[in-house]
Amino acid sequence: MSTPKLAASTDSRDTTYFSYYAQFVHQQNMLQDTVRTSLYQTAILANGPTLFSGKLVMDLGAGSAAFVWNDYICADASSGGRRAGILSYLAVRAGAHHVFAVEASGMADKIQKLIDYTHTTNHWLQGKMTVIKSKIEDVESLPKVDTLVSEPIGVLLVHERMLESYILARDRFLKPDGVMVPSMGTIYVAPISDSTLWSQTMAKVRFWEQQEFFGVDFSPLAQDAKDEIFGQPVVGGFDARTLVAPACSHIVDFRTITAEELKDIVIPFTWMATYTGLIHGIGAWFDINLAGYILSTAPHAEKTHWHQVRLLLKEPLAINAFETIRGWIRMVANSMRSYDITAELIVGNQGLLSNPRVPFLASTRAIPEGFTRRTGKWALHEQTYYFDQYPPDTTVRPEYVGLYQPEISLE
Secondary structure, three states, rough: OOOOOOOOOOHHHHHHEEEEEOHHHHHHHHHHOOOHHHHHHHHHHOOHHHHHHHEEEEOOOOOOOOOOOOOOOOOOHHHHHOOOOHHHHHHHHHOEEEEEOOOOHHHHHHHHHHHHHOOOOHHHHOOOEEOOOHHHOOOOOOOOOOEEEEEEHHHHHEOOOHHHHHHHHHHHHEEEEEEEOOOOEEEEEEEOOOHHHHHHHHHHHHHHHOOOOEEEOOOHHHHHHEEEEEEEEOOOOHHHHHHHOOOOOEEOOOOOOHHHHHOOOEEEEEEOOOOOOEEEEEEEEEEEEOOOOOEOOOOOOOOOOOEEEEOOOOOOOEEEEOEEEEEEEEEEOOOOEEEEEEEEEOOOOOOOOOOOOOOOOHHHHOOOOEEEEEEEEEEOOOOOOOOOOOOOOOOHHHHHHHHHHOOOOHH
C-alpha cells in the first residue's frame, strides 16, 4: 500500500510537541488515567497467547512505556510518547520475543535508562527491548512485525494527528497478516443542551461589546471575539442527560484507512429529538477497539484524560420532540497537528444541505420557510476547558436543564 505525502505538514510543530511529551509530568498525567492504562493492560495480557507470545511487535510512540510484544515492538515517536513505556513493558510480560520501542522525544532516553539497569532491576526486560529514538517517518530499516501496538489517540480521536504515523507504521512495518491494537475507532456526535455553558461563553463575548472601557470603544471587535470564542471546542466531561437525541456514529478503521482519508473526514448525521428545548451545540466523543476490548470516552462511561468535546453554536437551535435534525460535520487536517471543523444542521424535513466539501455561507442563500439552519466553525487545536457541575442525583429531571419531555410517545 502506497503512503501519500501529507498535504498539511506538521514539521514546524514537532519540536514543541515532542518536548512536551518528554516531560515526566505529562507522562504521569497519562499513566494515571487508570481507565485507559488498565484496559490496555487487560487487552494485552488477555490476548498474550495469540497476539504477543513469541511475536515480533512494534510499539509506536512508546514514551517511557514502549509496548512490548512478542518478537519485537516498535514505538513511534511521532505518536507523542504518551505511555512512559508501559505498553512495551506489558507486551514483554505478555510473552513478546522482542520489542522495538520507537519514540522521538527525550522520553526515549528514559526508556533506554530503564533497560540499561535491567542487570540490577526489572530483570524480566533484559534483552527484550530495543529503543529507537526517531520519528517513525525517519525509520528506514526494521523487520516486519506481527503486531503493531500504540496509543495514537488524541481528543476527539484525531487531535494531534498521531493516527497518520500509526497508518504509516502499518504500511511500512506490519506483516500482511499482522494485527493492530487498536484496530479501529468510532466517533460519536449528538446534539446537546447546555444553557449554563452557552451563557458563560457568551459572557466572554459581552466584554468586547463595551463602548466605554477606560475611554475605548471595544464594540468594533465584538464579532471577531464572538467568532473566536465560540470557535474554541470545549473539552471536559459533560452529563449524558444533556443530550437532546441519541448519537450518530462514524467508524475509522485503522486497518484499511489511508493517510489521505484521515486528512478530510466527513460525518453525516440524522438525529431525532427526544425532548423539546434548545440545542446549544454538538457533543462528541469516541471509543477504540483494543483486540476486542472497548475503551469508551462517552459521557456515561468512566472518566478518561480525553474527556468529551462540545462544539457550541453561536445561536442556539430550537427543537421540538420527534423532529429530525439533519446535517454533517467535516474535519480537515491543519498544520497545527490538529483539525479545522465545520458543521451544518437543519431542523425539519425541508431544505437541502449544502455540499459538506464546500462550507455553507449563510449570507449567500435565503432560509426557506418551514425549517431552520445553523452552521459553525471550530479550530480543534484552540481548545478551552469546562467541567460540568451537573448534580449527580439520579432524581434530577430534564427540565432542570431546559429540556422538556413530550406528553405522547411514538411507541
